[in-house]
Amino acid sequence: MRQKIIAAAIAAAAVVAAPQALASEELNFDAYRQMLADGNPAELFEMEGEELWTTARGPKNATLEKCDLGLGANVVVGAAAQMPRYFADTDKVQDLESRLMHCMDALQGIPSAEIINGSFLKGERAKVAALVAYVVGQSKGKPIQVDLAHPKMKEMYAMGEKTFYYRTGAMDFACSSCHSQDGKRIRATSLPNITTSKGAAEGWGSWPAYRVSNSQFWTMQHRLWDCFRQQRTAEPVFGSDVTIALSTFMAGKGNGHEAVWPGVKR
Amino acid sequence: MKKALLLAPLALFASVAMASDLDAKVAEMMKSSFKANGIASLDRQVQDEVQKACSSPTQPDAATMKRLEEAQLATVKWPEAGNYTGGDWQEGARIAISGRGLTWTDKTPDNNGGGCYNCHAMDPKEVSAGTIGPSLEGYGRIRGNSEEIVKYTWGKLWNAKAYNACSDMPRNGFGKILTETQIRHVMAYLFDPASPVNKQ
Numbered sequence: 321m322r323q324k325i326i327a328a329a330i331a332a333a334a335v336v337a338a339p340q341a342l343a344s345e346e347l348n349f350d351a352y353r354q355m356l357a358d359g360n361p362a363e364l365f366e367m368e369g370e371e372l373w374t375t376a377r378g379p380k381n382a383t384l385e386k387c388d389l390g391l392g393a394n395v396v397v398g399a400a401a402q403m404p405r406y407f408a409d410t411d412k413v414q415d416l417e418s419r420l421m422h423c424m425d426a427l428q429g430i431p432s433a434e435i436i437n438g439s440f441l442k443g444e445r446a447k448v449a450a451l452v453a454y455v456v457g458q459s460k461g462k463p464i465q466v467d468l469a470h471p472k473m474k475e476m477y478a479m480g481e482k483t484f485y486y487r488t489g490a491m492d493f494a495c496s497s498c499h500s501q502d503g504k505r506i507r508a509t510s511l512p513n514i515t516t517s518k519g520a521a522e523g524w525g526s527w528p529a530y531r532v533s534n535s536q537f538w539t540m541q542h543r544l545w546d547c548f549r550q551q552r553t554a555e556p557v558f559g560s561d562v563t564i565a566l567s568t569f570m571a572g573k574g575n576g577h578e579a580v581w582p583g584v585k586r
Numbered sequence: 587m588k589k590a591l592l593l594a595p596l597a598l599f600a601s602v603a604m605a606s607d608l609d610a611k612v613a614e615m616m617k618s619s620f621k622a623n624g625i626a627s628l629d630r631q632v633q634d635e636v637q638k639a640c641s642s643p644t645q646p647d648a649a650t651m652k653r654l655e656e657a658q659l660a661t662v663k664w665p666e667a668g669n670y671t672g673g674d675w676q677e678g679a680r681i682a683i684s685g686r687g688l689t690w691t692d693k694t695p696d697n698n699g700g701g702c703y704n705c706h707a708m709d710p711k712e713v714s715a716g717t718i719g720p721s722l723e724g725y726g727r728i729r730g731n732s733e734e735i736v737k738y739t740w741g742k743l744w745n746a747k748a749y750n751a752c753s754d755m756p757r758n759g760f761g762k763i764l765t766e767t768q769i770r771h772v773m774a775y776l777f778d779p780a781s782p783v784n785k786q
Binding site for chain 1: 611636640705
């Protein structure tokens with residue numbers, strides 16, 4: 321029932337917003353986004369995520385209130401702005417999604433494999449997305465502040481930077497093919513220049529986002545997965561090192577700039 | 587002084603060794619972090635010579651670029667009897683507009699789009715053209731149809747890396763993105779005076 325109400329509200333918001341935006345002949349959709357910012361449908365996912373955080377679930381029938389996102393158990397405010405980060409308990413660099421997956425496994429007994437082998441927008445992976453919406457919503461207006469001091473963070477950043485320029489696949493594309501110059505577009509879509517600090521923050525800090533064109537909430541894992549699809553590579557594994565490396569590179573490069581979590585996209 | 591002289595090459599050696607270690611780790615990660623799905627197989631994660639040489643913010647030295655370009659030029663399949671004509675510009679338009687094909691959600695490797703408009707302006711009436719590549723508006727009208735320019739265009743469409751090893755443009759013919767017939771249609775879209783590309 322709750323799901324239905326959410327879906328209906330999102331559809332209504334999209335319908336109301338669309339006609340004015342379509343009348344615009346602008347090739348960028350900044351005005352569109354501004355218009356939606358006051359009533360970002362992502363808020364509905366934030367609400368769902370907040371409820372999930374405090375709901376006892378999984379084989380262990382536990383909530384996520386003991387989950388440590390880097391600032392201590394149950395500290396959600398400001399946590400997303402400092403991720404990805406190095407976690408001593410897992411001895412790994414984790415982004416928000418892989419950290420949530422770890423917490424769900426460790427605290428609730430929901431196996432990570434179920435999420436890794438699942439599909440976006442479905443099952444437990446959709447639950448992760450709602451939790452992401454809630455957590456990033458608690459970093460609204462905060463600057464990106466990723467701590468690169470740990471050797472494993474340094475290494476992830478360096479690997480992410482190399483990956484950014486790594487050309488492969490059926491069309492020879494790297495991330496840099498589209499994201500290394502200012503003011504470029506694919507079709508009507510503006511491309512952030514991720515080789516600059518401002519552009520990296522634009523890329524990193526506007527996802528996760530609500531996508532008006534398909535009424536879906538997309539996390540950064542989802543966004544990167546679709547980048548690789550369009551790059552014509554094989555399929556990246558959910559939460560795999562390549563996704564963490566690129567995230568660490570973008571977040572680290574964008575350090576100090578404000579993020580607009582959760583964003584609104586065409 | 588002597589110590590400093592000794593240390594300098596050692597430090598240089600160490601940083602070079604670390605860089606190549608990192609390259610190896612990245613190459614390994616580009617395989618281990620991916621899985622095959624449909625037509626998008628894991629061999630896509632292994633770089634060929636050109637991809638490898640062009641995976642940094644700076645392109646290789648001039649001699650390397652020249653060597654790579656010559657090797658790529660040798661892969662171009664030229665049309666029989668030097669006949670570049672016979673394409674249909676309307677078919678070419680469809681290929682230029684379509685950006686479909688070769689992803690893991692595509693079923694077959696046939697009927698791919700060329701994705702030209704993702705990066706190039708072509709028909710002046712098309713407003714949502716990308717800007718990563720140069721504008722091709724008025725392509726044939728401006729450049730004419732001398733054998734030299736027609737041959738270059740065929741070669742560029744077949745294997746863009748033959749003319750600039752680190753070009754952002756995919757290798758349509760070499761990479762089996764487009765068939766020879768499709769490339770002929772795109773040629774017509776670029777050169778036919780009746781094509782909207784050449785209308786003002």
